[in-house]
Amino acid sequence: AQSVTQPDIHITVSEGASLELRCNYSYGATPYLFWYVQSPGQGLQLLLKYFSGDTLVQGIKGFEAEFKRSQSSFNLRKPSVHWSDAAEYFCAVGSPSQAGTALIFGKGTTLSVSS
Amino acid sequence: EPEVTQTPSHQVTQMGQEVILRCVPISNHLYFYWYRQILGQKVEFLVSFYNNEISEKSEIFDDQFSVERPDGSNFTLKIRSTKLEDSAMYFCASRLLAGGINEQFFGPGTRLTVL
Structure with a gap:
């Protein structure tokens, strides 16, 4: 079955420290991969996406993610976290072969930033 | 910047009542979606x-x-007879093209509480 796993429900990071949020997926083929962020009271904002090509993708707000086919992973990273990064982060996958297909989301990881 | 909007932001209703959740997708988008997120669970495609x-x-x-x-601009989700388990955050999303590489843009969500 297709699924997305985000093993960490809640992570706390000190401001200025590095961050890595994990995402693993189970899918029949290499899917399209996304990271979304949700701040309180806001919608889901796209951070970055991977469709093909370079496996290290850059996104907004200084985030990057690396696709590792052998590990079925698409981990999100940021070298130096800011207090404004506190939010909920969702990894999602979509079909590369079916137009308009729904996204499959992970449960999300809540990021807290301590000063 | 164009964005997806949703109204209301919070809806409280009695079990058995009908609710209509409203969304205004980005104007030139062609694909529209509803997702929901029960508290503490994954974002799920509807x-x-x-x-x-x-x-x-x-x-x-x-x-x-x-x-x-x-009416060519609104996109609505109706629940005819709400149940307690319909309590969730409901997200609307839109996408520009039917095919190709393009992502879904999400609205801020409507929190539905069924009493």
């Missing part, structure tokens, strides 16, 4: 809509649910 008809729906989207694009 339905996609293209060319004035349902394109895809999940098991969750039973006969109690319906979608409509009544």
Whole structure:
């Protein structure tokens, strides 16, 4: 079955420290991969996406993610976290072969930033 | 910057009542979606809509649910007779193209509370 796993429900990071949020997926083929962020009271904002090509993708707000086919992973990273990064982060996958297909989301990881 | 909007932000209703959640997708987008997130659980796909008809729906989207694009700008989700388990955050999303590489843009969500 297709699924997305985000093993960490809640992570706390000190401001200025590095961050890595994990995402693993189970899918029949290499899917399209996304990271979304949700701040309180806001919608889901796209951070970055991977469709093909370079496996290290850059996104907004200084985030990057690396696709590792052998590990079925698409981990999100940021070298130096800011207090404004506190939010909920969702990894999602979509079909590369079916137009308009729904996204499959992970449960999300809540990021807290301590000063 | 164009964005998806949703109204209301919070809806409280009694069990058995009908609710209509409203969304205004980005104006030139062609694909529309509803997702929901029960508190503490994953964001789950409900339905996609293209060319004035349902394109895809999940098991969750039973006969109690319906979608409509009544006037060329709004996209609505109706729940005919709400149940306690319908309490969730409902997200609307839209996408520019039917095919190709493009992402879904999400609205801020409507929190539905069924009492």
